[in-house]
Amino acid sequence: MNTGIWIAVYPLALLGHMALWIALFNRLHATNTPVLLRKVSYLLVGLALMNLPLLLVVFSGKNDWRTAFWPESFGQLPIGLLIYIPICLVFAVVTVAVWLFRKRIDHQNPRALLSSSSEDFDFGSVSRVKNDSAPSLFKRIPGNQIYRCRIEKRELNLPGLHHDLQGISIAHLSDTHFNGRVCRDYFQKVIDQVNRLSADIVVLTGDIIDAEECWEWIQSVLARLRAPRGIYYVLGNHDRKIKDTDRLREALGAIGFQCVADRWRTIPIGESRIHLAGNELPWFGKAIDQVRSLPDNANDDDLCVLLTHSPDQWSWARRLGFQLTLAGHTHGGQIRLPVVGPIISPSRHGVKYASGIFERDGQVMIVSRGISGEEPIRLNCPPEVGLITLGGLFENAPQ
Numbered sequence: 001m002n003t004g005i006w007i008a009v010y011p012l013a014l015l016g017h018m019a020l021w022i023a024l025f026n027r028l029h030a031t032n033t034p035v036l037l038r039k040v041s042y043l044l045v046g047l048a049l050m051n052l053p054l055l056l057v058v059f060s061g062k063n064d065w066r067t068a069f070w071p072e073s074f075g076q077l078p079i080g081l082l083i084y085i086p087i088c089l090v091f092a093v094v095t096v097a098v099w100l101f102r103k104r105i106d107h108q109n110p111r112a113l114l115s116s117s118s119e120d121f122d123f124g125s126v127s128r129v130k131n132d133s134a135p136s137l138f139k140r141i142p143g144n145q146i147y148r149c150r151i152e153k154r155e156l157n158l159p160g161l162h163h164d165l166q167g168i169s170i171a172h173l174s175d176t177h178f179n180g181r182v183c184r185d186y187f188q189k190v191i192d193q194v195n196r197l198s199a200d201i202v203v204l205t206g207d208i209i210d211a212e213e214c215w216e217w218i219q220s221v222l223a224r225l226r227a228p229r230g231i232y233y234v235l236g237n238h239d240r241k242i243k244d245t246d247r248l249r250e251a252l253g254a255i256g257f258q259c260v261a262d263r264w265r266t267i268p269i270g271e272s273r274i275h276l277a278g279n280e281l282p283w284f285g286k287a288i289d290q291v292r293s294l295p296d297n298a299n300d301d302d303l304c305v306l307l308t309h310s311p312d313q314w315s316w317a318r319r320l321g322f323q324l325t326l327a328g329h330t331h332g333g334q335i336r337l338p339v340v341g342p343i344i345s346p347s348r349h350g351v352k353y354a355s356g357i358f359e360r361d362g363q364v365m366i367v368s369r370g371i372s373g374e375e376p377i378r379l380n381c382p383p384e385v386g387l388i389t390l391g392g393l394f395e396n397a398p399q
């Protein structure tokens with residue numbers, strides 16, 4: 001068979017092979033996977049990604065890679081390759097098609113977004129920040145943005161809200177991942193910037209603390225947060241690393257943070273209200289048992305907001321009628337390749353909801369890139385603090 005055909009087939013198969021294993025990884029990490037299985041999956045996916053030739057040799061059952069991979073016809077391929085290569089080819093074509101299609105539908109300018117702007121803060125390079133304990137490998141990576149925080153300011157038009165909600169602002173923090181690899185000074189500076197925004201409400205959508213050694217940071221970092229109408233939170237999958245999450249909730253409660261997991265909290269604002277609820281699925285609780293519908297006393301012109309760690313809960317939120325959903329977890333992918341964008345995004349939807357603003361039938365979800373991460377590496381994907389301001393069309397607006 002013509003060598004040129006193989007030269008075309010194998011790169012495409014390689015693309016499909018990588019897409020297949022990364023897709024598997026993303027879906028696996030969107031579920032409540034036991035820690036041991038998660039670690040094993042990291043290893044398996046890593047090995048599979050880096051060892052395609054080895055994998056193919058195993059599949060081929062032959063020692064001579066030339067006769068295994070370069071036969072005269074497809075029919076002469078060993079049975080393992082005869083099955084695996086077409087799967088990879090199909091996956092490559094589907095991946096490219098989905099990527100091209102989603103580029104058009106997901107990166108739209110949602111009608112709900114009236115205006116947006118951003119403000120960048122560079123708190124120093126990883127190698128120069130004092131007290132940093134990031135592994136030296138990460139310090140050496142050029143362009144690592146782990147200490148460059150971007151405030152994403154969005155003015156939202158959620159039509160039909162009571163005019164008393166006009167101008168109300170919500171600061172959205174997510175994925176602080178206190179684990180000591182990113183230094184405490186950075187988080188304190190971020191919190192100072194959040195306080196400077198003077199948001200009415202602050203929300204934190206999970207993955208707050210990864211390591212017991214950073215327990216004191218709840219006091220020295222998070223307790224500095226200020227918001228006149230309250231600070232609300234849900235936990236994320238990494239918070240399970242703190243063995244006793246009840247103790248974590250108690251500590252957060254002691255500094256004035258209010259948990260909204262599986263319950264409603266109502267914030268009266270003038271003659272209107274904001275109703276906040278939380279969903280910590282699939283890692284904690286059973287939101288569908290506790291929060292079955294919007295609150296009975298909610299008026300049509302009130303705002304109902306869901307805090308959730310995983311953006312995968314948006315379909316649940318839309319069914320219940322939440323106008324606004326705030327999520328984190330996917331970190332924007334942390335590494336965004338030129339043209340391709342993010343690759344790793346632990347969601348049932350893969351990279352679809354890696355970060356950004358999404359709208360369907362007037363219901364909006366904002367997925368934060370998060371303030372930090374388990375690993376101190378970010379390329380083309382700076383940490384994010386969100387600032388949402390309610391603007392646009394209001395019910396009974398005064399003339």
Ligand SMILES: [Fe+2]
Binds near residue numbers: 175236238331
């Ligand atoms: Fe996270």
